[in-house]
Amino acid sequence: MVDKAEFRSYYGRPILKEPAWEQPDVPLYLFLGGAAGAAASMAAMADRTGYPTLTRTGRIVAAGGATASVVALIHDLGRPTRFLNMLRVFKPTSPLSVGSWILAPFSGLAAASAASDLTGRLPVAGTVAGGAAGVLGPAMCTYTAVLLADTATPAWHESYRDLPVLFAGSAVASAAGAALLVVPPRELRPVVRLGLLGSAVELAAAFRLEHAPRLVSETYRTGRAGKLLTASRALTATGAVLSLFSRRRRSVGLAAGIAFLAGGLCTRFGVYAAGVASAQDPKYVVIPQRERARDSRAHSAPVPAQD
Known part of the structure; x- marks a missing residue:
């Protein structure tokens, strides 16, 4: 019997460098x-369907979240000029370039819409800006997942199909969670539906991410990432259940909103931790490479001639 092989790198160093981004800046x-x-x-x-408080809440959350997101990114980059330098060119083949050109106009449009709503000035312009920000919203929810998947980090790169779906569902649940904290009971019906939809998508994508027939899937089930993603599932499911009763008692709605938001945070920190773990262990680099090489040889093998 031969002992199970252990995958090691020269001098005990990882084959890949860990993600160089700072925590908690990038997960935030x-x-x-x-x-x-x-x-x-x-x-x-909400603006199109006649929910004024929900409209204002969404615009404020969009503006505040986008501004805080830019601040976190600039803090990680070190200098504001580095973010501005990313806007010097537009490169469609680069997720980082495309993401920068999504984030910058979205932040401006969201801020203009929220300012118009709060001050009552230029309502038509504010509505147009809010609508344009809403059109960019789905891209804001998912472009960061594409950005992670475009790296060489195994847990992210191998999960390029599932991460955008996970991030989209989590973002929708988080937006519903923020609304549950503020919106009055008479406007909660669409918020509850949105939260249930987002949580269902998030939980389904998380299950696929953790149980897909890929070696790197175990990085999402073990270690720090496993604990964070387990907590995320529990919080998201709790938020979904509590939201069903949020129209009856205000305290229940507050608890549901907090659970949704906390679940979203745990999802991002968990995904980031899985990426770090996959970069530290050589087996997540070596084994998938060997499998791809074996499959390539099998597909390129010559077909025997028929008599």
Whole structure:
């Protein structure tokens, strides 16, 4: 019998460098930007269907989340000029470039919409800005997932199909959670539906992410990432259940909103932790590479000639 092989790198160093982004800056950037995008879309829909308090809440959350997201990103970059430098060119093949050009106009539009709503000035311009921010909302919810998946970090790169869905569902649930903290009971019906939809998408995507037939899936089930994502599932499910009773008691709605928001935070920190863990262990680099090489050889093998 031969002992199970252990995958090690030269001098005990990881094959890949760990993500160089700072914590908690980048996980907060992922969370705040996604929640802002979903809130802007929620506000745009609420404005069209006659929910004034929900409209104002969504616009304020969108503006505040986008601004805080930019602050977290700039703090990670070190200098504001580095963020401005990313806007010097537009490169469609670069998720970072595309993401910068989504974040910058979205932040301006969300801020203009919220300012118009709060001051009562230029209401038509504010409505147009809010609608445009709502159109960009889905991209705000998901572009950060594409940005992570475009890196060489195994847990993120191998999960490029699931991460955008997970981030979208989590962002929608977080936006609903923020609304549950403020919106009066008479306007909660669409918020509850939005929270249930977001939580269902998030939980389904999380299950697929953690149980997909990929080696890196275990990084989402073990260690710090596993604990955070387990907490995220529990909080999101709790928020969904409590939201069903939020129209009866204000305290229940507050608890549901807090649970949704806390679940969204745990999701982003958990995904980030899984990426770090996958970069530290050489097996998550070596084994998938060998499997891809074996599959490539199998597909390129010559077919025997038929008599």
